[in-house]
Amino acid sequence: MAEIGKSSLRRSKPSYIYSIIGVAIVLLIMGIMGWFFLNFRQVGNSLKEDIRISAYLRTMNKDTINQIQQYITAQPWAKNVTYINKESAKEIWNKENNEDWSKILDYNPLPESIDFYARNEYVDKDSLQKISARLMAAYKDQITDITYPQTLVTTLNEKSRVYGVAFLVISVLLGIIVIISIDNTIRLAMFSNRFLIKTMQMVGATRNFIAKPMDLRAVVNGLISALIAIAILFGLIQWAESWIPQLKAIRDIKLNLVLFGGMILVGVGISVFSTHRSVMKYLKMKLDDLY
Template sequence: MKATSNKKSVGSYPFVNVIFSISTALFMIGLFFLLVIIARNISSDLKKGIEIQVFLRKGLNEEEIKVIEKGLSEKSYIDQSDGKPRIQFLSKEDAAKTLIEDTGEDFIEFLGANPLRDSYIINLTEDFQNNERLEEIKKDIESIPDIYEVAYTQNLKKMVDDINDNIQILGMVISVFVIILLFTVVVLINNAIKLALFSQRFLIRSMQLVGATPFFIKKPFVLRATLHGAISGFLATLLLLGIYLLAIEILPDIEQFLKLWEISLIFIGLLALGSIIGYLSSYSAVTRYLRMRLDELY
């Protein structure tokens, strides 16, 4: 009978559990960034809808109204769209027409006159959308001549603030889990490679005795671990893509809050992160093992 050989090649180790653990950790990291990006984009979209209405003094002529518009457009807190300030003039006639359509009642016929005022509807940049800044902006605009009053929606502002707070809380909670998962993965890779090194310790020692350099010995371990990290990143990417496509089927509106370049960046990041984790963990484990004394190998 011929004897069978159970020798393992240099650099081999039980990699199934390692790939599974890295894939799980990377999936959680990718899911975290996916949720954060979607939440931030939703928040940003809501903030773009926050409007401040600037009511004008009655009896202004067209030239005086244009002067006010020019003054508002020069303010640093006015949001820009395609290089133009987001300022919209709303005449009292248009405002009355909209109100009549919404309520179904002709209040002008009842009152005998239109009590509404001409106004400008302006949008602010995100940096100025907090309670303190809004009050400062309100006072600044009301200091402009011929401005009667400035009004903004408090309920919508509170909703955006609540979303931002929830994003921060969600980020903190998931970050803790991500850190724990990464630590577990690094420990697992180190233990798997240590086991492989221990099972091949005499072969490695023989390679050292015949003059093999540390780089030559490390190379197969590092290459395999890096490859397994990249495979894990690819698997995590596929799983994350599946979850995203399923979410779009259930909630189609989600698609508008996640751009293609953002998805691509997350997927590339997962592949790179998996490779980096595999490389650094394996390099550290092999380096530490090769520094052990001969008597510590038994």
């Protein structure tokens, strides 16, 4: 009987290799999709925070300008607050329009301004209107107008919502597919071990005694699969960032670590769940039903 158990164990070992590879491939697909989703959010937030808001000033002394600049800097919605004098405004206009209007005009009609960028969570129509109203109320005699590309703000938010919902739906569907695929892969691996499980039960081993080493093996296999998938995904990320340098600029290490941690939890969690369920299933079956 012991020889039968050893023979079954030797036959079962190769199935773990295919199980590990299969789970690793599924986790890699999940990781790639997760990375795309995280970068989509980061790109959207980066685009929002690139929208310049200009508060145009009346001619005034430097102390008042500094006071307004410090007030805006202290607000939670503002970042990169900069005072733009008339000469700087001219340089920016010439750069953005690729021409020099000084050949036509002999004076500078552009006003001074304080330019700043809003944090991404405040870049929407309602929030920017509230920010503009607040600034105008606080400095109605010093600020003549507040401008920003309203159409661009509206378009960015609309497209972010549409693409966000689309990515969410795809992510949910992919998550279901990942869970089912890993579950089927583990169940197929355990199917090849069904006689080993039944043999151990027939010689008097308890359910916990049989299930425990297989559950531990499932933890190890799930961890190996996740590490393989993470290593390949990390290599793909490095390759993508070498081809598209902008991806490196928006990289968020914390979010990547969360993604890698999620891959480990999914790989280990589903492996253990599917393995334990399969073991219990075969323990409850009659020997004749295993054929």
